[in-house]
Amino acid sequence: MTEETPGFKSGYVAIVGKPNVGKSTLMNALVGQKLSIVTRKPQTTRHRIIGVLTEPDFQAIFLDTPGIIDPRYGLHRSMMKAVSSATAEADLVLFLAAATDESPDEKSLARLSADVPAILVITKSDLVPPSAALPLAEAYLAQRPFEAVVPVSGKTGYQVDRLLTEIVGRLPAGPQYYPSEMVSEHPERFFVSEIIREKILELYREEIPYAVQVNIVEFVPAANKKKTRINADIVVERSSQKAVLIGKGGAALKRVGIRARRDIEQFLGQEVFLQLYVKVRDDWRNADGMLRDFGYET
Ligand SMILES: Nc1nc2c(ncn2[C@@H]2O[C@H](COP(=O)(O)OP(=O)(O)OP(=O)(O)O)[C@@H](O)[C@H]2O)c(=O)[nH]1
Ligand SMILES: [Mg+2]
Numbered sequence: 245m246t247e248e249t250p251g252f253k254s255g256y257v258a259i260v261g262k263p264n265v266g267k268s269t270l271m272n273a274l275v276g277q278k279l280s281i282v283t284r285k286p287q288t289t290r291h292r293i294i295g296v297l298t299e300p301d302f303q304a305i306f307l308d309t310p311g312i313i314d315p316r317y318g319l320h321r322s323m324m325k326a327v328s329s330a331t332a333e334a335d336l337v338l339f340l341a342a343a344t345d346e347s348p349d350e351k352s353l354a355r356l357s358a359d360v361p362a363i364l365v366i367t368k369s370d371l372v373p374p375s376a377a378l379p380l381a382e383a384y385l386a387q388r389p390f391e392a393v394v395p396v397s398g399k400t401g402y403q404v405d406r407l408l409t410e411i412v413g414r415l416p417a418g419p420q421y422y423p424s425e426m427v428s429e430h431p432e433r434f435f436v437s438e439i440i441r442e443k444i445l446e447l448y449r450e451e452i453p454y455a456v457q458v459n460i461v462e463f464v465p466a467a468n469k470k471k472t473r474i475n476a477d478i479v480v481e482r483s484s485q486k487a488v489l490i491g492k493g494g495a496a497l498k499r500v501g502i503r504a505r506r507d508i509e510q511f512l513g514q515e516v517f518l519q520l521y522v523k524v525r526d527d528w529r530n531a532d533g534m535l536r537d538f539g540y541e542t
Contacts (some may be wrong), residue, residue, distance in 0.1 A: 254303040254418035257411055260356070261340030262349050263287050263311025265470040266367035268396035270340065271295050271308040274408060279428055279435070281442035282306045285453060287311060288445060290319070290540070292326040298424045302412050305421065307334065312352040317529040321539040327355065329541070336391075336414050337362040338407075341384065343369045343377040343395060348384050356388070363410055364390040370397040433460040434539075436508050440476055440520070444489075445501045447496070452488055455481045457528060457538050461521075471515040474508070478522045479538075481529065486522045497522065 259267045263286030272278045275295035281288060293308040307330040310323035331337055339362045341349060349359045349424070356362060364384050366377045372394075381393045386521075396403045437458040445453040462475035480486050490497045497520055505518045528534040532542045 248417075248419040252303075252417065252420065253412065253415040254305070254421060255335035255415040256305045256307060256330075256447045257258070257332035257336050257338060257415075258307045258309060259340065260309050260312065260327060260331060260352065261367075262352050265311065265340045265342050265349075266398050267340055268293075268308050270338070270365065270367060270396065271306050272403075273401060274304070274306055274411075275427060277427055281438045281445075283442060283445040285445050287313065287323075287454065288442075290323055290326075291373050292330045294428050295431065296422045296427050296429075297408075298420065298422065300427075302415055303420050303422065304408075304411060304415065312349075312355055314351075316370060318532060318535050318542065319529040319540065322535055322542055325541045331355075331357070331360060334360060335416055336360075336411060338365050338411075339363070339390070340365050340367050341380060341382075342367050343372045343380070345380055348380065348387065353384070353387060358388065361391050361414060362388075363414075364393045364408070366393065366395040367398060368401055369395040370400045379449060385482045406452040430459060432465045432512065435511060436460055436463070436474060436478065439507045440500065440504045442479070443500045443507075444478070447500060447503070448488065452480070452485055453483050455529070456489075457525075458540060466514045471517040472512060473501060473517045473519075475519045475521070477521055479525050479528060480522065481525065481527055483524050486524050489522050 259271055268280035268282045269288050275297050279295045280293045289310045295305045296308040309330045315324055337360050343366050362421055370482045394407045396407050410532045438459050440458045444456050456477040459477045461477055462472040466472040501520050505516050509516050536542050
């Protein structure tokens with residue numbers, strides 16, 4: 245932690261909203277780097293993910309969060325804890341609604357405490373004509389005061405700069421919490437496990453992506469001209485899911501490995517030797533002990 249410089253601003257900015265609204269895409273766009281995984285499927289993000297943006301006059305610490313849902317498993321309860329802890333810590337909340345939504349998202353709004361300052365961010369604005377989302381914004385404003393309303397597209401970058409200006413204008417004076425070169429505080433192995441899970445979300449259907457947990461068992465950084473060696477366990481809940489994951493003759497799992505390795509190599513900037521093992525752990529999504537071992541808040 246560095247000393248407080250006069251005029252320097254810093255603070256925590258929580259990004260919240262329902263599943264699939266574009267929270268992770270927006271955080272990646274704000275930070276200028278892909279930190280959080282993004283897929284077409286809801287409930288992609290399971291943790292509170294930190295992304296730090298440092299400029300000469302401010303440091304914004306973004307907290308990407310899981311989409312707000314009614315919990316059905318222990319895993320879901322942990323995900324909703326991540327939302328609560330992020331909003332409790334936040335100096336400012338970005339409340340996300342998609343331009344394509346037909347009505348306000350009452351459930352997520354109900355979880356937003358009345359006294360936290362929030363900006364209403366209308367995401368996916370590239371998908372509708374300008375001003376099409378005005379009635380939606382008005383419906384939100386009728387329910388709660390917002391500091392500002394900003395339509396953006398995390399995908400095209402439309403108005404992400406303007407949103408950042410609105411954010412920085414509301415950060416309190418404060419110190420630089422993280423060193424300038426630090427964009428996150430999760431270890432590399434966390435991002436590696438997320439990349440593998442992203443490929444599983446992309447490649448499998450129905451309940452499989454939701455029943456999967458990825459644990460990095462071994463991570464040996466490259467040395468002496470050898471590749472970085474990574475062994476990961478893919479944990480599922482039933483042996484039938486294991487069979488689907490592996491596929492005929494191992495073909496399906498091989499595809500996961502090929503795609504994941506490519507992205508992990510890009511992320512680490514090193515060549516990687518990746519080995520994946522599939523394991524069955526009955527009902528892990530409801531077992532507090534396993535959830536804790538797997539790194540979830542319980
Ligand atoms: N057209 C368009 N698509 C977007 C935009 N932002 C996100 N998406 C897409 O919407 C889907 C969900 O995006 P995410 O960023 O993963 O959404 P999320 O809110 O983090 O989702 P969860 O983590 O599951 O809660 C992906 O297919 C994205 O490519 C946007 O601004 N425009
Ligand atoms: Mg997400």
